[in-house]
Amino acid sequence: MSQRTIIQNGKVIFPDKIEENLSIVCEQGKITAIVKPEQVTPSADDRVIDAKGNYVSAGFIDIHTHGGGGHDFMDGTVEAFLGAAETHAKHGTTALLPTTLTSTTEELIKMFATYKEAVKQNKKGAKFIGLHLEGPYFAYNQRGAQDPKYLRNPEPEEYNRILEASDDIVRWSLAPELPGALEFGKVLREKSILTAVAHSDAIYEEVLDTFDAGFTLATHLYSGMSTITRRNAYRYAGVVEASYLIDDMDVEIIADGVHLPKSLLQFVYKFKGPDKTALCTDSMRGAGMPDGESILGSLEKGQKVIIEDGVAKLPDRTAFAGSVATTDRLVRTMVEIAEVPLVEAVRMMTLTPARILKIDQQKGSIQQGKDADFVIFDNNIHVSYTIIEGNVIHNS
Template sequence: MILKSNYIYFEDGVKEGYLEIKDKKIANYYSSETEINDYIDYTNYILIPGIFDTHNHGTMGYTLFNNSYEDPESELKGYLKGCAASGVANVFPTADFSMFKSIAKIAKQDIDGSKILGIHSEGPYLNRVGEKGVDVPHPEIDMNHVKEMVKEADGLLKLFAIAPEIEGSQEVVDYLTKQGVKVAFAHSNCNYEEAMEAFKGGISVATHTANVMSGIHHRNMGGLGACLLNPKVNCEVICDGMHINPVMLDVMFKVKEESKWMMISDSTPSAGAPEGCYKMGDFEVTINSEGFCLSETGRLMGSTKSVLYGMSVLVKKLKMPLEEVIRMASLNPCNFYGFGDTKGSIKIGKDCDIAVISNDFEVIATYSEGRKVFDKDTDDCIFNQSFFQKYKVS
C-alpha cells in the first residue's frame, strides 16, 4: 500500500511524496518526482501521526463509565470506532473497573477502530474539590481493590490517577510504581508545597492540568503552580479553548517545555452528539451549536471535543506551528509511556499510525498499524443511536 500527499508531517519535517506501507510499518518514502502509478491519493490532504489519546472516557454516544449496558464488548468496539473517527490511532480507555476485563480481552484483537495501548483509571480515590470547590466524601483507600485492579487489567493498567492528600495514598503510589504503572496527580485540593511533596513521592503526571486543582494566586502558587514548575512532571492538557482559556494555555506552554505536554480529550459519551437537550443523571444539559455540553446555568459539563479539535485551537488561535502541536498529541505521550520507539511519529520503520486530515482539521481517514480503521467516505453511521433513547429530551 502506498499513500500520496503533498503534506506529510515526518518527525524531522514536512515533505511531499509517497509513503510505502508494509507489514504494518512505514517501509519507505519516495519523493514526488518518483513515478508511481498505484497509490491512495491524499494529495491535498495532510498526513499527521495518529493521535494517542491517553485520557478518554467515551465518545460518539459510547461510554466506559459503568456496566449498565448488556454487551460491554460491543459498547467498547463502538467506542474504539468513534475514537478512530477523530483521528485517534491509539488510546488509553479511561474506564470504570467493571470494564477492565472486557478491555483486556478486546485489546488482544484486531478491532476496526483505535488500538488499545493500556488502561487509564481516573480514581476511584479522588478528592473532587479544587478552585472554589466544596469538599465531598471520597472512598477510603483499599489496597486489596488496587491490587485487584492491576490483576483484572492483565498487564494493561498504565495510568492511575489519585488525590495525594487522601490518607494511605502513598502506599498506592509505591505499589503501583513498582508494578510499572504511572501515577497521576488528580482532583486534588493540595497547595503548592503539598503537591511538590507528592511529586517527590513518585507521582509523575498531572491529570487535565489546571482543571480540578488549586489554581495560581500571586500569594499561593497552588497545585497548578507545582505542576508547571516541577520539571519531572508530565502534564495532560485539554485544549478545547473552554476548559482553559487560550491565553492561559499560552502562559502554561511558555512556562513548561513542549516535550512535557500531552494533549488529551477527556471526552465523555456526549462527544459528537448533535445540538439539543439531554438528561444526564440528575442534570438536564444542552449541547450547543458549537458542540459544547452546558448545564442550565451555563456551566461546562464534561468534555465533548476531540484532541484534533484542540489541535485546531492551538494552531488557529495561538498560532502554534502544527509540527509542535502534533508532538504534543502523539510523540510526547508515546515517549512517556514507553511506545516512542515504534509509535508517535511518521518515520521509516515505525508503525503506520496516521491520521489524514483536511486544512479545516476534518478527519478523512485514520490508519492504525497499517489498517484503515476509519474512512470518511464509507463510515457514515458512527454515533450510537441508543444514546438518544436513553438521554435525549423530547
C-alpha cells in the same frame, strides 16, 4: 509478497518539520521506507493512497477519553468500547486510553473483562493501548463532575485487589495529598504504571514529594486542581503552580477552546512547551453527538448532563462535566485559537503523549520501523483518512 500500503503526494509532518515529495511505504503494519516517489514503484497488489496535497501526520494519540458517539466505557459493554473507538477513529485518533470514572470496585473489575474482549473485537476503531483509571481517590472539593458518593482514600486492600484483577492498567490518576496516596504511588511506580496528579487540593510541597514518588503527570491542567491558596493567612502554591515549577512534570490539557481560553492555552504552550504538554479530549459519550441531554458515566449509574456551547455541563450549569471534543478539534484549536505552529500542535497530539506513555519507540511519529498509524487532513484539520497499522479505518 505481502500487500504494501503506499502514501503519496502529501505534506509529511515530522516532529520538527514538514516535507513534501515523499512516499511512505508500509508493510505488515509497520513503516518500512520513507523515500522519494521515484524510488518506489507500486505493484498491482499495492494499496496506493493519494494524499492530494493534504497533510500526512502520525496518528493522534488520546491518553484520556471516557467515550464518544453515544457510548461511555463505563457502560461496561463491548459495544460501547467499539462504538467509542470507531467514533474517535473518524476524527484521526489511532490509539487511545479508555478512561474510567469514580465507581465501585466491583464495577471496575467487571469492566476489565469487557475491555479484554473489546480489544479482541476491535477492527474498525482506534486501537486500545491500556486502561486509565481516573479515581476514585480524589479530593472532595476538586471532584468536578465526579460522583461524590464514590470518593474515598486509597487503601491497600482495595487497590491491590484492583491491580491483581487487571494487567491492562497503564495509568492511574489520583489526589496525591490523600492519606495513603504516597504509599500507593510507590506501588504504581514499581508496576511501571503512569501515576498522575488529579482532582487535587495539594499544595506545591506535597506535589513535589509525590513527584519524587512517581506522580509525573498533571491530569487536565487547571481542571479539578488547586492553585494559590491561604492556610492560616499564609499563601501556598497549588498543583497548577507545581506543574510549572517542576521542570520534569508533564501536563495534559483539554484543548477544546472551552475548558481553557486562548490566554491559558498560550500560557501552557509558552511555559511548558510542546514536549511536556499532551493534548487530551477527556471526552464523554457526547463527543461526535448533537447538543442536548446526555449522561456522564454509565447508562445505569451515570449523571445527567447537558451538551451545549461545545462542552458538557452539569444540569445547573455550575461546572463543566467533561468535553465533547475529538482529537482533530484539539489540534485545530491549538493552531487557530492558540496560534501554535502546526508542527508543534501535532506533536502535542502524537509524539508527546507517546513519550509520556513510553510507547514512543512504536508510535507518535513518522519514522521507519514504527507503527503505520497516520492521519491525512486538510488546512482546516478536517480528516480524510485514518490509517491504523497500515489499514484504512476511515476514509471520508
